[in-house]
Amino acid sequence: MAKRLETLRLYGLEIDVFRAPARTDHDRVVVHDLGTAVVVALADGAGGLAHARRAAERAAEAAREIALSPSRMLDLDAALLEEGGETTLVALVGVRSPDGLVTVRGASAGDSRAWAILEDGRFVELTEGQSRKRLGSGHARPHPFACSGACRVIVASDGLLDAIGERTLLGAESLAAWCDLVPRDDATGLLVRPAMPPV
Numbered sequence: 001m002a003k004r005l006e007t008l009r010l011y012g013l014e015i016d017v018f019r020a021p022a023r024t025d026h027d028r029v030v031v032h033d034l035g036t037a038v039v040v041a042l043a044d045g046a047g048g049l050a051h052a053r054r055a056a057e058r059a060a061e062a063a064r065e066i067a068l069s070p071s072r073m074l075d076l077d078a079a080l081l082e083e084g085g086e087t088t089l090v091a092l093v094g095v096r097s098p099d100g101l102v103t104v105r106g107a108s109a110g111d112s113r114a115w116a117i118l119e120d121g122r123f124v125e126l127t128e129g130q131s132r133k134r135l136g137s138g139h140a141r142p143h144p145f146a147c148s149g150a151c152r153v154i155v156a157s158d159g160l161l162d163a164i165g166e167r168t169l170l171g172a173e174s175l176a177a178w179c180d181l182v183p184r185d186d187a188t189g190l191l192v193r194p195a196m197p198p199v
Helices: 052-068 072-083 158-164 166-171 176-181
Strands: 004-010 013-020 027-033 038-045 087-096 102-109 113-118 123-125 143-156 187-194
Touching (some): 013 027, 013 087, 027 052, 027 187, 038 052, 038 143, 072 087, 072 102, 087 113, 102 113, 143 158, 143 166, 158 176, 158 187
Antiparallel strands (some): 013 187, 027 038, 113 143, 143 187
């Protein structure tokens, strides 16, 4: 399937969405408008398991509540365990702060990952230390995170990381660079940054 790149602008933020879906396409991305902030989420259904696509869809549907209240992830883990599907999830609430940078908070589980790139150039992995147990395993644990002062926030599926590597992923100023580098399907990523003022 063809690679796709889309840019959304909401509340002073630009959200780039990169998709290189596989034929089975178990990845889901959602962007929710909260009125004064934005919920952004990536779910990656476990490819080898039955109901993986449905599990990712259920996680995407629950992303708004989980980003605002990470403990809700436990309810989803139990529900998906009964249904038989597993998925990763990174869900965050993003807002442009008065200093023109990005403030985020949210939660994650599984092997999808997220980073904040700070104004001084440092990388902070928001998902560091998260449980690798996916939602639906019955053993997932929400990993809450928060960060302020970011000039970029990156969320990536394991397919995107495997395709281009962490160093290349974090060095990209825009998702357009990812389009040229991803050699295969089954890769999904998000880039959240302050929107540039109109010229």
